[in-house]
Amino acid sequence: xxxxxxxxxxxxxxxxxxxxxxxxxxxxxxxxxxxxxxxxxxxxxxxxxxxxxxxxxxxxxxxxxxxxxxxxxxxxxxxxxxxxxxxxxxxxxxxxxxxxxxxxxxxxxxxxxxxxxxxxxxxxxxxxxxxxxxxxxxxxxxxxxxxxxxxxxxxxxxxxxxxxxxxxxxxxxxxxxxxxxxxxxxxxxxxxxxxxxxxxxxxxxxxxxxxxxxxxxxxxxxxxxxxxxxxxxxxxxxxxxxxxxxxxxxxxxxxxxxxxxxxxxxxxxxxxxxxxxxxxxxxxxxxxxxxxxxxxxxxxxxxxxxxxxxxxxxxxxxxxxxxxxxxxxxxxxxxxxxxxxxxxxxxxxxxxxxxxxxxxxxxxxxxxxxxxxxxxxxxxxxxxxxxxxxxxxxxxxxxxxxxxxxxxxxxxxxxxxxxxxxxxxxxxxxxxxxxxxxxxxxxxxxxxxxxxxxxxxxxxxxxxxxxxxxxxxxxxxxxxxxxxxxxxxxxxxxxxxxxxxxxxxxxxxxxxxxxxxxxxxxxxxxxxxxxxxxxxxxxxxxxxxxxxxxxxxxxxxxxxxxxxxxxxxxxxxxxxxxx
Numbered sequence: 255x256x257x258x259x260x261x262x263x264x265x266x267x268x269x270x271x272x273x274x275x276x277x278x279x280x281x282x283x284x285x286x287x288x289x290x291x292x293x294x295x296x297x298x299x300x301x302x303x304x305x306x307x308x309x310x311x312x313x314x315x316x317x318x319x320x321x322x323x324x325x326x327x328x329x330x331x332x333x334x335x336x337x338x339x340x341x342x343x344x345x346x347x348x349x350x351x352x353x354x355x356x357x358x359x360x361x362x363x364x365x366x367x368x369x370x371x372x373x374x375x376x377x378x379x380x381x382x383x384x385x386x387x388x389x390x391x392x393x394x395x396x397x398x399x400x401x402x403x404x405x406x407x408x409x410x411x412x413x414x415x416x417x418x419x420x421x422x423x424x425x426x427x428x429x430x431x432x433x434x435x436x437x438x439x440x441x442x443x444x445x446x447x448x449x450x451x452x453x454x455x456x457x458x459x460x461x462x463x464x465x466x467x468x469x470x471x472x473x474x475x476x477x478x479x480x481x482x483x484x485x486x487x488x489x490x491x492x493x494x495x496x497x498x499x500x501x502x503x504x505x506x507x508x509x510x511x512x513x514x515x516x517x518x519x520x521x522x523x524x525x526x527x528x529x530x531x532x533x534x535x536x537x538x539x540x541x542x543x544x545x546x547x548x549x550x551x552x553x554x555x556x557x558x559x560x561x562x563x564x565x566x567x568x569x570x571x572x573x574x575x576x577x578x579x580x581x582x583x584x585x586x587x588x589x590x591x592x593x594x595x596x597x598x599x600x601x602x603x604x605x606x607x608x609x610x611x612x613x614x615x616x617x618x619x620x621x622x623x624x625x626x627x628x629x630x631x632x633x634x635x636x637x638x639x640x641x642x643x644x645x646x647x648x649x650x651x652x653x654x655x656x657x658x659x660x661x662x663x664x665x666x667x668x669x670x671x672x673x674x675x676x677x678x679x680x681x682x683x684x685x686x687x688x689x690x691x692x693x694x695x696x697x698x699x700x701x702x703x704x705x706x707x708x709x710x711x712x713x714x715x716x717x718x719x720x721x722x723x724x725x726x727x728x729x730x731x732x733x734x735x736x737x738x739x740x741x742x743x744x745x746x747x748x749x750x751x752x753x754x755x756x757x758x759x760x761x762x763x764x765x766x767x768x769x770x771x772x773x774x775x776x777x778x779x780x781x782x783x784x785x786x787x788x789x790x791x792x793x794x795x796x797x798x799x800x801x802x803x804x805x806x807x808x809x810x811x812x813x814x815x816x817x818x819x820x821x822x823x824x825x826x827x828x829x830x831x832x833x
Contacts, residue, residue, distance in 0.1 A: 259298055264361040265345060268336060269649070270294065276656060277335040278649070282684045284335040288438065289314055290328040297346070298360045306353035329354060376413035376439030376660065377496075379403050381424040382458075383446040394481065395447040396421070397522045398456070401489035402443070405507065407630050409493075412502045415439060416632050416662040418529055434463030437663055443496065453477055454484060458492045460499060470499045481515045508593070517549045521556055528563055531667070533572035539563045554592035558599040561585035562633075565606060568797065571767050575795040579610050600624035601634040609797035612825050614641050630661040636671060644800050645827060648679045666692060670702050673709065678804045682713040700728030704736040711743035712806055719744065731760055735770040739807055742777025750778040758783075767791070769798045773807040784808070785816050792824070799824055 262271050268279040275291045277284050286294075292314045297305055311325055329346065332338075338345045345358050379402050384395040400417055407414045415437055426433060430442050445458035459471035472495065476484045490507045497504040513521060524542030527535040543560035546553060561582045568578035583606060589599035604620035607613040618641055624634040635658040642651035655672050662668055669692045676685035689706035696702060703726045710719035719740050726733060734757040741749035754774040760766055772787035791799060802808065803826040811817040 259295055259360070263298065265298070265336070265356070266358045268345075270298075271653065271656070279335075279337070281337065282681060283652075286331055286335055287328070289324075290331045293325070293328045294332055297354060297356050300355065302356055302359065304349045304353050304355040308353075310353060375411075375441070376415060376437065377406065377441040377443065377500075378415035378423075378433070378437055378439050379406065379420055379443040380426075380433070380445075381421055382444075385446050385448040386450065391447075391449055393519055393522050394449065394454075394485070396526070397518065398445070398447060398485050398488060400522065400525065401485055402492055405489050405493040405504075406496065407628050409497055409502045409504045410629055412497070412500065413439070413660060414630055416630070416665070417525075418632075419662045419664040421529075422664050429466070430461050431463045431466055438660065440464055441496075441500065443492075445492075456488050456492075458495075460496055470495060481518060483512055485518075511550055511553050513546070513550055513553060517546055521546045521553075521559075524556075524559060524563075528559060528566075531566065531570075533567070533570060536563050536567050536570070536572065540567070552592055554589045554596050555598065557585050557589035557592065558596055558602055561589060561599070561602050565602065565609075568795075569609065571765070575610075575797075579606065579795060582606060595623075595627055597624045597628035597631045597634065600627070601631055601637065605633065605637050608637055608640055608800060610795055612800055614645060614800075617641050630657075632658050632662050632665075632668070635661070636668065639671075639675065640800070643675055643678055643804070648675075651675055651679075666696055666699065666702070669695075670699075670705065673702075673705055677705070677709055677712065677806065678801060680806070682709055685709040686713050686715070698727075700726050700732070704728070704732060708736055708739045708743065711740040716744040731757060731764075731766050731770060734760065735774050738774035738777040742779075742810070743806070747779050750774070751780070754778040754780060754783075767796065767798075768794055769796045773805070776808050776810050779810060781811060781814055784811060785814070785820065788820060792820075800826070802826060 260272050262269070264270065268277055270277055272291050272295055275285050275288055277286060293310060296310055296313050307322060307325060311322075314328075315324075329348075333340065333343075333346055336345045340348060343357060345356065347355055347357050349355060379399055382395040382399045384392045386394070399420065403414060403417050403420060406412060419437070423433065428436070430444075434440060434442055440463055442461040442463055443458060444461065445456065448455040454476050456474045456476070457471070460469050461467065462469050472492075474488060474491070476488070493504060496502075520542045524539045524546065527539035527542065540560060540563040543556050543563060546556040547560060550556070564573070564578045564582035564585060567573040568575045568582070582602070586599055586602045586606065589596055590603065593599065600620050601624040604617040604624065607617040607620065617637065621634045621638045621641070624631055625638070628634075635654050639651045639654035639658070642648070642654065652672070652675065655668065655675060658668050659665075659672070669688065673685050673689040673692065676682075676688055686706065686709045689702055689709055692702040693699065693706055703722060707719045707722040707726070710716075710722060723733075723737060723740050726736075734753045738750040738753035738757065741747070741753060754771075754777070757766060757771060757774050761771060768787045768790035772784045772791060775781075775784035775787055788802065802824060803821050808817065
């Protein structure tokens, strides 16, 4: 198969992105199963010649027996994605008693797909088991898991599932092939840690999920005089063994300062708190990272983590923006002075540049370097998606989100983020489909329900939107904001006005973000109030401002010269016309 096909190609009006199993066309995009995409690639490689059924089955399913029905199902899925018909084919023809052929020539993709590791060769490190007597020693097994994931993620052509998704699999009772199938990976790493009598026993093994076969395993026994050097050594050694087995290049590891055992515990627990993304856990993470840098001032990852905690506190409105962002800048600068090539610090600086400076080109430069060093760093991938959306490069934005989902497929926030982007791209029907899937996975997740209600309203499904909104439990301010957005999108100006009035009254009692007030006021047709709130958001340094030119919430303001002037002051590019 020509290697360039894996980088993407066009089939008539359809854009084919193999690495993400995506087919995008005039009516939106569809994701197909990996085997279905493999069938399409074999047909594309044939250049319009007929490929017999036996050859297709042998190429796509080399290690197992499958019936013709399986191939037929894949062909049916392709036809559905292409809007094609078996009776009157325009793209994919059945050659009776032989096989299939493409009727449309394959064309190069106009813009290259961002390079990504092959989807089928991904790897997940399952949480190492703690076999020690004390449950309090779980952090040791978790720390080794995290260090190993971080080390393997540096391999340029190895797609490593992120810590967030990996740690969510703790205690998962599914078989290795079942977990691999759910994550779209081929390789699994399992392991355990046993501490007893002043020694640590580490067991690790690599499993090929395709046949549930153990392809490598080893056991090590180490003293516990210094815990962190042992963890670092084992993470490097296990990663080297795995990459050697898989013939994957792995850059030379950098030597890092040693953290004493109590400090290491603070750092690992801080990372755990950081991933939970609530105001309370972010403050806890900040406190733990502060204690780490007080004890070991030259540990760059702790400074970068501290910077991320401060930025997220500002992003979620839990701390004053000017104070928290200022602290975040100082901490990330400190991290980069210690390690200029630390991916997490580079991605953090890029996020600050995007959200708070609106320096989109500067953010892209930092992100390119971060992804060069660690191709699967999720924060960098998502920030790059944001940059491309704001610059109007919507296809590329979704490509970067797809890459993030390949790395972190179980992260609910990324799936919801994709729905947000689809709303900004004015693909309301696709946004509904995406957010419905999120709500199906997490029925009680209020933010997803609120977004789904708005997407339904924007898609013209007023009754469904109101019904969804009525079933949301959450902060009063968020319900009132989205109540105004839903009402405004369905033409109920008085209903939007009522929600905005209640939100404004609430703002007199507690903090309500100016961005929320601006969106609600715009939905209610209160242009003056909306623009005043946007000015407050600018003074506050709201991280939502880069999206001001795109969000449908401000469609009512697009004919107002004051809004155009504000966008110009924000340094934002030309925006959508009103719907």
